[in-house]
Amino acid sequence: MRGARRFGVPEPAYDPSAPEDVTILPVGTPATVRSYVRALLRRHRRTFLLLVTVNSVAVIASMVGPRLLGEVVDDLAAGDRDLRLGRITALFAVALLVQTVFTQQVRLRGAMLGEEMLADLREDFLVRSVGLPPGVLERAGTGDLLSRITTDIDRLAEAMRKAVPQLAVGLVWTALLVGALCVTAPPLALAVVLALPVLLVGCRWYFRRAPHAYRAEAAGYAAVAAALAETVDAGRTVEAHRLGARRIALSERRIAEWTAWERRTMWLRTVLFPTINLSNMLIIGGVLLLGGVFVLEGWISVGQLTTGALLAQMLVEPVGLILRWYDELQVAQVSLARLVGVREIEPDDGTSGLAPQDKAMRATDVRFGYLPDVDVLHGVTLDVAPGSRVALVGPSGAGKSTLGRLLAGIYGPRRGEVTLGGARLSEMRAEEVRRHVALVNQEHHVFVGALRDNLLLARPGADDAELWAALGAVNADDWATGLPNGLDTEVGSGGLAITPAQAQQIALARLVLADPHTLVLDEATSLLDPRAARHLERSLGQVLEGRTVVAIAHRLHTAHDADVIAVVENGRISELGSHDALVAAQGPYAALWRSWHG
Structure with missing residues (x-):
């Protein structure tokens, strides 16, 4: 690969397929x-098997014409003037009808497959992705996962719909034609042998370089998607910190790296296609030249040469079909490797299947x-008693x-442990957790479909x-009862537009239905105005009575109602106690409280 420069287009020095540079999700x-x-x-x-069967019948029927023509030529060469054209025409018509019917079946069965x-x-x-540990998906971000769901699926769609069926068709077609050529005129099979080295050398050169180039091209596109998605998602931050020029430069660099690999793969194809054309010419030319010599020597008849030449001409299409779709499969193989890469991630956080003995939660030297x-966290220790309200500020x-x-x-801690009822969360199955x-x-998703279906997920x-x-528990019944079809109203994209606050209420209603005994709320009411958020939190407090709640408090009135407040500074818990005790201590929490109240 490093010697590619002498063939015309050098391999780009930057390798966007490197996982540490582009992606966290593995490639299969x-x-x-x-x-x-x-x-x-x-x-x-x-x-x-049905596709192979109907294709075999279609190919065999297509060889009837060359066979009949060869027999006619032999009869004429022998001086026979009774050609029985009626019989030949009838056989050819039947063969043509069979070929037409079964060719249609090949297309139908190939499309179905x-x-x-x-x-x-x-x-x-989809099933494998949603079963991945949440921490894996959070670390992967949106760019790589989005490019796999969209670009890689689109590339595979063409391969699955056409490449796989057409490749199977081409292989069967080629095998039957070569077999027929060997049966009809064995010496003419030498023409295939003469063309084979050229085809093998060219294809070997191409296919040794193509997978890496296509893999790098796909990873380069993922890098472009990631850079653009991050810039759009963080548009306000980019604007506020005047990072526009830097983000544009990053996007342009990613695009340049991607297009460099695009040029590389296109150039590789410009070498492959002439090689295919040359091999086709060698097959047909070899059959005619060798066949002429063999006829003069009396080793084969003129009719055999005619049939062999027609079969050799027919070989051009399936050989081209195989190489064309095999080339497409090189692209598809990269996309398939990226999609099945998620199969190499354990779907659960652990395999021990431990179950907690009680509801007490503890973080020890995390x-x-x-x-x-x-x-980010440095030796954090925190006890969360069952049924208590803990606020992290x-x-x-x-x-x-x-x-x-x-x-x-x-996430699982790098050091230390987080336990629930004595069982380590990192060793419990994700479903159990x-x-x-x-x-x-604060990130809530409304799925396209009925409001009822959105809630039944929980x-x-x-x-x-x-x-x-x-x-009703989250104060969403006011607007939900006014929907045109009640719980059956279509919401989400293409349906009723849901505001961010309503989406948040739907997510909290799912929480009520899921009924876990421990909740971690991170800005769960951030999209509501302070008065509505306060009202919602009071309603939740009534519904969630008796459950353990860990609230990441960005509004200090949430911390005011907590049993225990943990002040987190620089990755450590600097204070721990009730609201009144911490205000009296005149420490960091008291300073935050004074700042909050002006």
């Missing part, structure tokens, strides 16, 4: 990809950081949200009375 190994493809083909083996495999691939990726050897960037995510089991602890933050078996009670 060749073994993982092969295993998945085998499983997918086994799942659809009946459709695949492609759509079924594509549907399975999409479903497998250290955690998002980057290697860079801690402190300046922005102090580590409150990070500590809340550790207590919710989203979610049964006991729920995290609600408790599938809930009846209408329970759904309305959950909405």
